[in-house]
Amino acid sequence: MEPGEVIGGRYRLLSLIGRGAMGIVWLARDEHLDRQVAVKQLLVDGSAWADEAIARAMREGRIAGRLRHPNAIAVYDVTEHQGWPCLVMEYLPSQPLGNRDGLRPRDVAAIGAQLASALAAAHEAGIVHRDIKPDNVLIAEDGTAKITDFGVSRAKGDTSVTATGILAGTPAYLAPEVAKGAEADARSDVYSLGATLYAVIEGQPPFGVDTNAIAMLHRVAGGVMDPPRGAGELTGALMWLLHRDPAARPTMREAQEVLAAAAQGRSVPPPSSKTPTLMLPVRRFSRRRIVIGVGAAALLAAGVVLGVLITGDGSNGSAGATTPTGTPPTPSSACVARMTVGSTWEDGYVASVSVRNDGDEKITGWQLTWTLPANHRIADLWGGTLSQEAGAVTVTNADYNVIIPARGSAEVGLRVEAPGGGDPPEIQCQEQ
Template identity: 50%
Template sequence: MTEQQRARAVVGPDYLLAGRYRLDSKLGGGGMGAVWLAVDTLLSRKVAVKQATSTADLTPDAAKAIREQAMREGRIAAQLANPHAIAMHDVALDSGEPWLIMEYLPSRSLAMALNITESLPPDEVIQIGAQVADALTAAHAAGIVHRDIKPGNILIADRGSGIGMVKISDFGISRAKNDTHEENSSVITGTPAYFAPEVARGADPTEASDVFSLGATLYTATEGQPPFGVDSDSIALLHKVAGARITPPRRSGAMTATLLHMLEPDPARRPSMEQVRQRLVTLAVGKNGSPSSVLNQPLRGADGAVPFWARRGARGAGSTTRRAERIHGQTMTGLPAANEGTPLDRVPRPGDASETAKPKTRYAPPAFEPARKKSQTPVYVAIAVVAVILLIVLLFAL
């Protein structure tokens, strides 16, 4: 048995990682690796450790790529110090495999919260957006583009002294501007439901793409589904995103104008992340309010308390895992870009005169636009024909 196979066989609860971090239980996992709760035996604190996808059965080149990706994630996340971003503590090597050692936040993701409530009030979403935008403003200032902003990567503390505080996590596919690592430009990585249109078309992700993805995430929180609807076919969804025609928001209240600005098809017309933060803070506290009252305080509901869905023990009805996968999606790699090179400045924008004058067909999910009954028109025609025939027969009879 090789060293890699041995390591893969014994990794589990109570495993001592790199001689320091004792694994406790698995917190979650996906295409970009599994996350464990562990104890740092040196500092006596709980940490979250991320295990990159196993390299045991990979070719040397593929295994090297996995290790390099983990190291890049560690280096990028370590550059960011913000109270609304999960902190990176260390990169540990165990049997030659890199593990990311991160801050542990007892929390639930925004995706999990939406499994409980299906949608959130705009006032609560504004606060979430302001805190996430604060972290992303710092990331962009450091030259870091997140590239995978979605409800599953936004965490809300659900217990302890920090209950109600919001943090963004998982910089697993982030890129720094000075990163010289080359990628295949013909494929894209991320979560299709939250892609910006230009990314779906094959353009490189930018700070403006992050703004769109945050807008799509906040849209989902208020509307209960992503702006381009739901489609289990990721390729078909990519083409919807590339078309840049969202279903107009109906529940976003005071946030609507800001949300539509973030969801502009043309990245050059979107606000910066710093402008987004300022607008959301202003919506939350008013022009003369203190930004710290929203950025440095836990979420508050209409009653002034931490919302019920953010407290440990809150449960939704029925199976939530299936809905989470259907609504929010998972990070995917190797997706082919859709409609590469199509200029976004030709795509109609919400409110454009040309769009108003000539209505376009929009994708609308069943929740917003009931399906039309195809059988109604033929029935009405048949009734009319029968009535005419009866009238003619009656006239002849008389």
């Protein structure tokens, strides 16, 4: 194929856009409709695969052509040129998400919410993508994100044309159950979306990279990943999307909601029926028994509740609450703070604090204070403004959560560097 050639009797090739393992993409002009399009020529590696390659292209066009969504690249037509299958798609001046640097967690969450919206629509139409990764996400000049390349997609009721021994998907972004040989489905798409966003934040996918595909599959199937360190307010949503148990992950529509909330600096509790157990192996953090929290705050999808309920100068907290000296607190504030610890590792943990208003009047400002052990440090905090001097920590409300209505709540999330572990701190909450 060369510039100037006409494909399918109407698509004139203009210039080469890009080349990948599965195909070459050209910029072309649709001479019937006088518009620019992208033509993807699917590469055929030897005549033995020609029939499958053509079947795959036809299938991709048939599946992707069903989907019309502002965050999905539209497929207009499927044709052949000199025996080569070609897809005719929407042309979007853009760059792959994998080429974008310096994005803040909220920016990544906003991109994720757009992609989840398109993928939710695909799932509702019976379409599973199966190859979500940064290079299959295009970012337009105006910031719009679009998912592309449904080349390994599979629709319900459609027979797969993938030959035995050929892997559908990119190993580093597969869900653990798919790496073990299970069939990809909507739940594995959720995981792959989480892995894609994780890679943008952390600089590599959850299980790293390896040029050896078999070694990469073994690593993913093993399921031991490092928790995100720079995800900020996106941490909770990522941990939920990346849950090892497919049944404990959100649906793609729920993923859209929590990602949209993270983009606004908020956290949204997942349904209690889906509150997951711990995704990561729990390493020793403290001498206290860690129990699974049924109603764990949603910022942390891992959801392990330490049962710490402390109030400011003593509030109307739960029965049996005491001060460090063992004496009952004296009620004087409607502000109650409850800490939830999510994933833990040998030298740290991720946690959230739910700030609840148990009073009958709205709270118009609040402040949390606590003391950390000398060797502990808050490395990241979202949902509030942090002041930290030695072990003394003060967190005041953010602008968007300054008001807590009666019986309402707000959330603060944090990542703590905690060498040697230790017991969780006692938190005091005061109205301002």
